Amino acid sequence: MPKHELILLKNMMQLGYTGSLQDYERAGGYQALRKVVGKVPPADVTAMVMKSGLRGRGGAGFPTGVKWGFLPKGYQGPRYLCCNADESEPGTFKDRQLIERDPHQILEGIVLACYAIGAETAYIYIRGEFVLGARILEQAIAEARTAGYIGTNILGAGITANVWVHRGAGAYICGEETALLESLEGKRGLPRVKPPFPATHGLYNKPTVVNNIETLANLPHIVGRGPEWFASIGSPPKSTGTRVFCVSGHVNEPGNYEVPMGITFRELIYEHAGGMRSDKPLKAFIPGGASAPFLTANHLDVKLDFESVAAAGSMLGSGGVTVMEEGTDMVWAALRLMEFFYHESCGKCSPCREGSSWLVQTMRRIVAKRGRMEDLETLVDLCKNIEGRTVCAFGDASVAPIMSTLKHWRAEYVTLIQEAEAANLIKLEPAGRH
Amino acid sequence: MPNATTETVRLTIDGVSVSVPKGTLVIEAARRVGVMVPHFCYHPKLKPDANCRMCLVEVERMPKLQTSCSTIATEGMAVRTATTVVHNAHKSVLEFILANHPLDCPVCDQGGKCDLQDFSHQYTATSRFEETKRIFQKEYFSPLIETQMNRCVQCLRCVRYCDEVMDVKALAPVGRGTMTEIKSFGSHPLDCEFCGGCVQICPVGAIVSRLSMYEYRPWMLKRADTVCTFCGDGCQITVQTKGQELIEVNSAHGAGRNSGDLCARGFFGFRATSHPSRITHPLIRRNGMLVEATWEDVLEFVAEQTKRLKLAHGPQAFGGLISGRCTNEELYLFQKFMRLTIGTNNLDSSARYGHVNGVQAMRLVQGTHRWTVTFEDIVQADVLLLIGTNITEANPITGLKVKEAVKKHSATLLTIEAIQPAIGTISNISNLSQQHLCIAPSQFGAAVLGLLKAVVEGNHVDNTIKQRAPDYVSAVSHAVQQLAWDDLAVSTGVPHESFFQMAASLVGGRRVVVLAGQMLLRSQGGYGICLNLLDLLLLTGKLTAQGCGFAPLAEENNDQGAVEMGAVAALLPGARDLTDQDARAQIAHAWKEDLPVAAGATLTEMIDRAQAGIIKGLFVVGENPVGSLPPQTGVKEALGKLDLLVCQELFLTETAALAHVVLPAASAMEKAGTFTNTEGHVQAVRPAIDPLGDSRPDWEILSALSVFIGVPLEYGDAKEILKEIRAVIPGYGSLGPSPIPPAVNPMVVDQYVTDGYRRDLAGRYTLPARAVRQEGTVELGLVQSLFHSGKLSTYSKGLLQIESSGYLHMNPVDAARFGLTTGDRVRLSNSRGEFATTAKVLDRVPEGLAWFPDHFAQDALRLFDCVVDPDTKVPSFRTVSVSVMKTT
Amino acid sequence: MLARRAASEGPRWTRAVRAPSIPSPWVGRQGSQMLKEKYQEEIDEIISRYPVKRSALIPLLYLAQRDEGFISEAAMKEIAGLLRLTPPQVYETATFYTMLNLKRVGKFHLQVCKSLMCALAGSDTVIGWVKTKLGIGPGETTSDGLFSLSAVECLAACGTAPMMQVNEDYYERLTEERFDRILADLKRDGTCSLKTGPFMWPEPVAVKGET
Ligand SMILES: Cc1cc2nc3c(=O)[nH]c(=O)nc-3n(C[C@H](O)[C@H](O)[C@H](O)COP(=O)(O)O)c2cc1C
């Protein structure tokens, strides 16, 4: 029995809960929608979300109500809601569960968001690999449409909200909100230069809100149970509500755990995820997906909220917590993530494109014991030259693994290089004799 | 300008204060104070993409460095470009860009003019990159353009130019990350407009021209800024030469009317004039054969013959014909030679083929012979109506102005064209159109009538004109009321709602420009349609409004100059009537000689007179009537009867082959002078190389002839002639970046609306004849190709590589009807004859039509009839009905 | 210098692949309009979801991939025509996304996640199994055309690593035994019941006091 009250995972934790419309309604679903549509002015719904303190669950943690408030007031013409279900951040697998197990919770959130921001069309941009998720969503949309929760004249209130599932096709960068918009427009998923922001120039150049699936899933609860209730959960005032953390790596019980923000990593890892899988102690963990800098065993008592993790030198990001036990090769681990970033760099900005290829090659050399001491300086330099010089946050993210492992485990790099130099000496010596 | 009082903001760049219009990018603001921020992906023509990250600067109160190419200057902004932080940022970005760049500068055509090379030098960037560089598989890219993708810095300027400016979208960035490469489609070679824009805009040597590959280092070349001769748009080009060799053509951003844009003809067609078959020595007919002779001998011969014929038959036994490709100075001297040295007004130029229709209509209605608008007005227009322009092919750069208006300024584009909005390798203007009417060329007139009727019936007639000229308004209203919508619908294939819709869009515009192209100007009734289009502007109150106007497009580079120089039968220099007594007196005074009185014969009239034995001597300068007119006009026999046919030519054309004397002329690459483009800009032509062989500029030949004949017209150089032109033509435009276009003359308009309109109103407000199309036939039309210009370009190896001969272009539906596929042989025939060619299926050709490029049409011409306009004497032979048969 | 001049006429390697003298027009393809004929309704429905046609590009590329197993040039041209794009516009998009195959792949496309989280749980071993059992490495296809292997980046199944995706299905918490069964089933039945259903991890268990 979880010791915290579940919000998002509550329904699905019921044995036999299928996520069908019937199940969802029986569990109290679509009541929030009934409560507000046509009865509470949209601006009041936005105000509720603002008051709840809800912050985006996609990675950046931007306050959702504030984001909605950036939409141009009194703008005539279409606006769009784009639901970010691209979930590609290594270490993150919560949206997938929310989608596949309780799709209506998301749909209710989507329709509430549409109502609040005045969007008549929402696209769920789901990563291409989630074929099952896309099917489940489509089926749920069909159900909701028949029941009058989606479509034209929702609940007889004359409100329109059409929801479409749009599948991505294999590109991590399309999780970035503007790359997502480009991709949704049928183009290559290259992030756009900001400003202008999606709020004014988004999909098809129209005012647009992009929100993560988990963010949206919170809406029925905020609207249903009131913003004050939500704001009281977690670590107010800045980190309210629960979050679904995805624990992976060397733990006994990896998986998704919904906990209020503010508990410690120690609690998450040892009490929820069953502790370490072997007798080896924890060596390192990533607190918020591949883009978040690595933390060490010393950080276990850091609280799981936006500010505390930032203060510890990392970020809460997407909520993907990856645990590594003693004995894990940290240079290798950094290289694995660097390979991911190299593979996924869209190629738009020179520092990111060229830098990631350069970093990967250098890291590979070091791991293959062909490194040199100067490489370490070069690595740091390159990372610094990428950071803050790119169109989107991908560039900053891509250097996190190397920068943080170099910070905490520099000795491991040095050892590899020393071994390389020793091997070189041995190789050179016989050559020298002849 | 719509916002003459542009708002400005003040900011500082490295402490220097500068005020710039609102919306200016920081990088441009910096340029204003002489600070060049290094950049690759930025280009003033393109939307900022900020992908190279080279242009980072510090902006006060912003935590991160900002890309100056995408940051808009705001009031009070403080920008620093010269700090250590910025310098180091530039250096590090450069290091990244260099990481995968091969160091093959010694064999790279860009060496010496490469941004990457220059910046590397500036930042003494050394690379710590020791890993493996990416290598792309070399692939055949296209006949004229070559890629070296290893050099690409992925700024995407080429791709963005191809899309944003050209609307062609032939380039694709393929793959992602470091392995992104610029390709076209799969392994297919690039198939596009070949504007050369990607070559020009690439900041490194990743995309190069194959015409000049490996031939030079930039510092070996001599440069001459001159004007392209391939169409009426008058693009400025920079011709680069090595000795007498033409190496390359470029265009500079910000220069000329094209501001750095060119089309395939301009970029790749430059070697047409140095083709080995150029005539480089005078030729004279001896025993039926043309043989080489000295200048002395031939000039003597021509002078002798001329004097003899003049003595025997008088000056009216002569005629003259000049090409609209010649310079203003030559055109002027030619008419002076004909009028003074010979003593006849029998003279004409290629402007007669269509341009005269537009000019005469403007003269009648608004009293100008030039546009009252400029290219800038097209770009700033909020409504553009294109009719029969075939603009991408015929006037590609004017087309770019239209595209810019639509794509950058959201102008409403209305098109009445004989094209289908299909997407192909060449951009299709109707794709950008808000409302497109696909109309057969023979029914353009009907479409204009439909528009006029919709204006009248939709109550769109401007109140001012209603009050000022009630008779005129009621006459036009009455005329359009005689037309039945049903008939209009049958003629045009367009329902009346479409006309109402288009009329409403037109009337709703504040800045409305109507562009009429050669498809219309050269078609039967072209003159009347132009008048009706002017009526349309008049009735809707747009004729005199700011930024509004009528713009007939010139096909040849100096058609406009030909008219202005008086090189057409009925016009004197300054495009004044031959009968204008003041003009005659003024010119006679300048020339110190009276002008001939007898009305001159036009092109077809001269041919008729030659046929009848009245004209016995003909001077032809750069024109080829035998190759251009349908044989049905009897032009060949007529010229065969002449006692003296003198041709000044570059090549031995069909006409020159009949001549008694052929005088080798210098091409535009080899002489100085001026051309006047379609919008009336007079621009300087400068020699890039010396005249080939013994060839001489046409004006020198004319001058020499006049001396030999004994009525000398002597000038030291082309400039002296220009000086005389300026003296003779009142208010003749000066050379300059943007001369002011003439304004509509209100007195002339008054005259037109009180009386002028009456003469032929009934005629031009009648629906054009509708041919009933027989089963198994199509309407064959002669069209302008993007890759050729007249016949001259068919001497360009580069252009022939793209389009080597004429194909019959046909709609897929028609092709299926005749069982044809691309590559099939086909025979076209009608009562006049037959002609065999190869078919090519093309989506953009409307059903029922088939197109054949004018440039290869000598044999096709025998199928055409020629109709001469009763007013403007423009011979028209654009479309004809033919039967189609597949052959084997 | 002479050699260079000759090169400018056209490097030798270009001779064999000279551009056809009649350039093939992008659209107006004469062959059968395959997709349109087969899936008219579906195509119309897809296009109708978006106010701007180009948005239908990826969905239509998926449709083409479903039809032929990969995206052919003919399909790209046809889709270009349907969406009023040029083929290069279709091509640039198609080549950006890893799930769109421009070349044929095996009947079963094994995509083993190799990102760090899966690697911590032994995904390299899975790639090793493929190598020993099927004889293919990443990017290769078995000679019978049945299996292709790709080593891919994170597929959002890190809690149930190691994992692989086969065509549309996820297979998680792989062990050698489960892996062998998957291969055998796929070969025999074309599918395997070990594929993951609606995802939840850890799974709910019966709690006292609840039914
Ligand atoms: C490289 C990159 C990848 C991202 N991937 C995702 C993703 O997979 N899912 C997601 O919801 N947000 C992702 N984001 C964050 C989004 O840009 C955006 O902030 C988020 O969708 C906004 O929704 P929220 O405010 O509800 O969090 C990514 C950001 C970056 C820079």
Ligand code: SF4
């Ligand atoms: S080819 Fe040239 S213009 Fe195009 S992206 Fe590369 S460097 Fe830029």
Ligand code: FES
């Ligand atoms: S010029 Fe500004 S980013 Fe390239």
